[in-house]
Each structure stands twice: as structure tokens, then as C-alpha cells.
Amino acid sequence: MPHHDLAATDLAGAGHALADTIQVDAAPERQSQLSGFHIPEDYAALMSRTGPGTLAGTLRLLDGSGMEIERPRHPAPHEDALLWGVFGSGETCWWLPIRPDPAEWLVVVAGNGHQQLNLTTSDFLGEWLDGRLDLPVLSLPPVRRERVLTPAGLPVERGALEAEAVRDPLAQLQTIIGPGRPWTYEWEALEHELGVRLPSDYKRLHEAYGPEVVLQGIFVCMPDVIVEDHEAHADLLRDGSAAGDLTRIHPEAGGLLFCGSTEGRHLLCWDTANPDPEKWPIVDIDSGVFHGTLTEFLVAELTGAGLGLIDSSLGDPSTWAWPIWGPRPH
Template identity: 55%
Template sequence: MTSAPVLPVDYRALLIEHGPGPVAGVRLLAPADLAAEQSRHSPPHPDALLWGVFGTGETCWWLPIHPDPVSWLVVVAGDGEQQLNISTTEFLRRLGAGQLDLPVLSGLPGPRDPLAQLRTLIGPGGGHRYDWAALELELGCPLPPDYRLLFEEYGSELVVNGLFPSPPEELVSVHRDHAHFLDDLDGHRVHPEPGGLLTCLISEGRQQLCWDTSGPDPAAWPLVDSDTGEVFPGTLTELLVAEVVGRGPGLCAHSLGDPDTWAYPMWGPDPVH
């Protein structure tokens, strides 16, 4: 006789209230179907346990970081992996209320907002103000609009999982201190030359990312890795999102697990329950 699987109490309550089937776009799995359904999917972590499947194919898992299921975390796997420090019920509540713009979900209608996605990963920020006109005058060129929004949201102390975007008041000095590393990149000029590379992020591993400012539209400036010359064809905010969910160029470590064991637990604003 097979014993019944151990499940979080709130998930059992969801099954009693709704039964197996769709809730907030996620198909809840019956206890008898969990093992068979899990065998059809690649787990995002060796210990992960499947509990739901989106209509678009992405999957929902528990990460059992503690013996008590009440402390299990939610992981969504799709275009990358996203961990949230909330219960199954709270995850479905926020999802159904439109409060989670999950970057790992694909095939959603309409344009996606990378800053809204970043909020689901590291939590919301507060209002910060900068004299952008003065900063651009000092810099000698305009700044991408996503960069402005990013720092107006999170301020100059922003650090994302070992990635250090250059804060506005240090943008000129950070670039000046690192510009000599860009001299060997073939086919590129270096700021303040017109259209030159402009440093905008340093990683904990000392990798350097730069805007390629040769295009006329700052919103479309790609990012160039000074070590490899590889190009990330998105904004700085999009890069941060991609790195945190494990589908970026690999500038920082990404792993699922107990946030208490990580220096940069970038899994939302919620404490581990």
C-alpha cells in the first residue's frame, strides 16, 4: 500500500475547496497524480516536488528546505527558474490578483515590463530622485530610460545578486576607472569618444558590462561584455532579470535553495515563512 504524500496544509485546503484543476491559471494536481506528473518534467532542483502546471506549460514546484511543509517555498520553472518565499495559497492569490509579473512565464499577451518583473524577484523599491539633466551634461550623452527608472525605483545602493550597476553619481568615475580595460575590444571606441563603450555594471567576478552608445536611441543600446565582446541585446534591467532567473550570460551565481544560506537572497521581499 502506497502512503499518501506529505503536502502543505494550505494545498490540501485548496484541493478541498477547488478540487484538482485550474486556479489562477495553474492546474492543481491531485495527490494521486503528483508522482506520475513529476516524471514528465525536469525538476529545477533535485529535491523539488511538482504541484501545478500552467496552461502555457510552465510548472510550479515546492522546494522543501525544511522538514515542516509549512516552510516549503514556491518555485516556478519555465524560461528560467524563479523562487518565491511565500506559501502556495499566497502565490495563487497574488497571481490571480495580477500582482506577479513572473519573468519565467512566456507566451503572455501584450508587452512585458522588465521593472515590474524585477519587483517580483527582489521586491519593490522606494522613490528616489536624481538631477538627470546635470548628470547627462557631465557625462556628455543621454542615458537609457530604463536606467533612469531602475535607479528612481531602487536608489544608488542597488546590488542584485553580486551585480553592481553603476549608480548615477558614480557613473562617470566608474567608467573612468575601468575604461582602460576596453582598449583591446576590436571594433569599438571608448567613451567619451562619440559612440564609444560606456561602463554601466561591474560584477562580483570583476566582469564589466558597457553600453554600446553608437546607436542614436539610448533605449536600444545593447550591452557589451568587456571580457568576451559578447553582446546582450537588451536593457540593463532586462539583464538583471535574466541573470536572477538563470537565463542571462552567466555573470553571477544562480541557484535555488534556502535564502538564509545566500549573501544575496534575491527571491522577493517576503521573509522565509
Template identity: 30%
Template structure:
């Protein structure tokens, strides 16, 4: 079987919109299937490796993908995609032969709570973002040397942005809004630092006004050069575009549930 993205799309369509699984031809390369799914959904989490299940696997990490195979799973990797888990790898069939498998299951993402104020009266938008995306992994880049980055840039950076990078690492919200691991400076002459972007070539920036970076407003530099200001900071902006259908840059029209597509390898 020639393994192309069209082939993968066809296989997923055969599984349907609900929970389902299938054993595939032994001639299919399971690693090739994983590579195709990586390019579509981002880095996978390994649930089972060489027959041993990660003991931390639960519903928030794709445990539903393992149910069809019982103790017959050999290697299973999981991808989060909106309200769906996608899994692939190998498992023993009824005759005890190890074969490639593809499996899908419903992904439950908790409803984000109303943004509650902190003790100082401000909203913790990063905490809300964790709930919106259903993020349950450990911090991906907890040891970023921000002193070195800020010294090189010549400016301190907003604290919510630093928390986003430390928590999520390299990747994109809903596989679309890509988080820069440090700000881009290509529009610094315009007073802008770029903290994220999209495939539509919109740049998500801060207007670097004043000495307090936690008060820098978000500005969208559109693909045609227009600057669109927003009176909020980065984490709040991401929360709003994910959940508010009326937001001018909304992503809520495309997905009912949201996730962060990690580009890093997740063990």
C-alpha cells in the first residue's frame, strides 16, 4: 500500500466520525504512518512501547485509544485533534500476529471556566488557556534562559508570554496559531515585536510602548500591512480568539474544542 496523505485521509474516513479501529496490511510501514500523522497533527505521545503501557496514561492522555486492543497493544502513539484522539502503531491480531493499526476515539475537553480573578484582581489568562486547550503535559521548556534572551533583545518580555513558551514549547494552537519561541524583530523599526503568526501570514505582535511589558497591547500586522490593535495581552488574546465566535480573528468557528499541537517529540 502506497502511504500518502490521501491514503491516511481515506483510512480515517473509513473509521467514521465515532470511535473505531482497524488492523492494516502487514505490508504497511507503521513508522511511515506515524510520520504522516506527525506532519498532520504534530508530535505524538507514546502510550505503549514494546508492549509496556505508560502508567500515567489516563483519559486526558488518550487512554480510550487502548480499549480495543486490551493487552495486545505493542506500540501505540496518540495525537490530539480537537475533540478527537487519533492513534496508530502496532498490535497483535486474533492469531497473535503483530500488525499495524489505526484507531480513533472521542476526546473529552473540559469546558473552560469563566475567567476568575486572582487575588490581585487580575484574570489569570494562562490558567484559562490551559483549561481551554485541555493541556495535561508537563512544561515543555521550563528552563528557558530568559535573562539571556532579554539581554540579547535589549528588553524584558511579558510574563504571560514567557509562561506560554515554558508551558507549551514549540507548536501551534489548534495547529494554526504558531507560538514563536522568542520574539521576532523584523518589524522592530515600527515598534513591534512578533510573538506568533499564522499560515495566513498575519503577524501577532506587541506594540512595545512604555517600560512595563505586561502592559504592552497586542497588535495584528495583517498580510497586507494593516495594523489592528487590541487592548489586551498575548494570553488573553489567544483565549479570546479560541473561544469567541465574534472575535475578528476567531478560531471558534472552526473547532468546538481546542488543543495545542506540539512540534516537539513527546515521550
């Protein structure tokens, strides 16, 4: 069960508790209009205290009338999704009603792709305000934000432009699949056997999640068998590669090095032509090249912003072969 398994009274209390931490810039011009709307109790409780408005200078929290006005203006990430927030940067916040009880709904953020989170609305807002969610679909960096709400209808003061923040693909992956289990490896011995240095993001990924990284039909090569797995797939890579540089297969200089596969039988490789393994792109010999690290590739595929090798559609994870709920253990 997701993190949403809460009684309505507990959710309402969480919404009131969040409201206690938010300063409202001025008296709301109107009361929240949510009568008759079937929504999570924590959001209803928050709106009853603050009214609709813009939170932290960028996220517009909508009441019922705002939802009806804004809904046709934004592409829905799922046919059943319900809009409740719009960022000034263009991304949107939705609820995905996977079950009848709103306490069990998932929060969905849509922007550069889409992702669903097993967080209550109040937890999501609190962690976003604290800068604890590095969401890959959101262009805004994870920084602590002022808990100030400007009521709807009043001008919003523009804050200073945000400095470019370093985004961490592993932290972003953790917002999609949750925490892992720490592991250690003898990397020097593995690299000596393989004949090349491995990308640091691959090492971080397996040190964070252990040897078996299987995500929605993507199978990342396990470190201890990377040599054997590459040798087992070398002929397939050689037969399937297009003409040109991509016909070179490791241990040929700059050749493709197997790093994973998918349930749909896509073969994933690093293109090792660059002497710096931190700059190796990911190659699928059937679909093209992903110019990023393996962890960035996983994030992109899971949020629908990659090469489209897997099904990244939203829905109830309990019906999936490899369930992905969000950042919370389950």
C-alpha cells in the first residue's frame, strides 16, 4: 500500500499543520471554493486556512473554480488526472485517483515527462518547500523556499533569478523508485578484468541499490558479471549495429560495451569512443543514442522523456510487474 494509507482526520490535521507554517501575504480576496469537490482532506484543510494563491512565488494552488479554469489549458498526464497546482515555470501538479478514497491518491508532477509520487499533498508541498525533492520533471532546482502565499488575484512579487543548481541524477532517481540498500564492490579488480574504467554514475547506482537494478523492464548489468554479460552479447551487438563507428565492439578501441537490456530485448551499451568514461553516451542499436549517463537514462525512461524503450504510463503500481510507487519505502 502507498504512503497515502491515512485516515481523513489525520490528513486534515496534516493540512492544518502545513497551513500553520505558511504566511499569507494579505487577507484572501475570496474564500476557497471547494464545496462539492472530491479531493484529499489535507488539501481541503490547507485551502480552508490560506485560500487559493501563489506559494513561494511560483506555485499556484487552485481551488475548485481555478481547477475548472486551468484544466483545459494543460495537457493531462493521465485521462483520470485532476489538476490542483500550476508552477510559474510551466509544470503542473495533479492527483491520480488510483482508488476511490482520496487518501490513497498519488501526486503527479508533469513537465519534462511525468512522475507519480507516493506522497500526500501536504508531504509533497512541505518537502518541496524544504528543497528535499530533486524532481527530474521539474525545471526548478531543489532549494529551500519561503513559506509565503500570495492570495489569488493579488500581484506576485518576482523573486531573484535562481542560480544554476547542480542536479543529482541519483537523487532524482530516488524520487521515482525510493531508497535502495547500500553495497560495496571491488571496482579496481572489476575494471582491471574489463580493461576500462567504469563511469562513476554506474558505480554510485550499484553502491546505492545493490547488484540487481531492475526498473520497469530495464535490466542494468550487474557489476560482478559485466565481463561475462558483455561477452555473451558481443555477437548480437556486432550483428545488430549499424554501419560506421558503432560496429566496433569492446575490447576494440572505442567499441560498444554492454551495460543492460530491456524486457523488449533492446540491448543497451556505452559508446566508449571518448577516453573519459564520464562522457560515454548510452546506445540502443535499434532506437538511437541517449546523450547522458546511465542513471540519467533510467530517469528519462521512467518519466517518459527518454528513447521510449519501456512503458512509462501512469497508473496503480500494484498492477505492475515491477511496481514503482515513488520516494517512500512501501
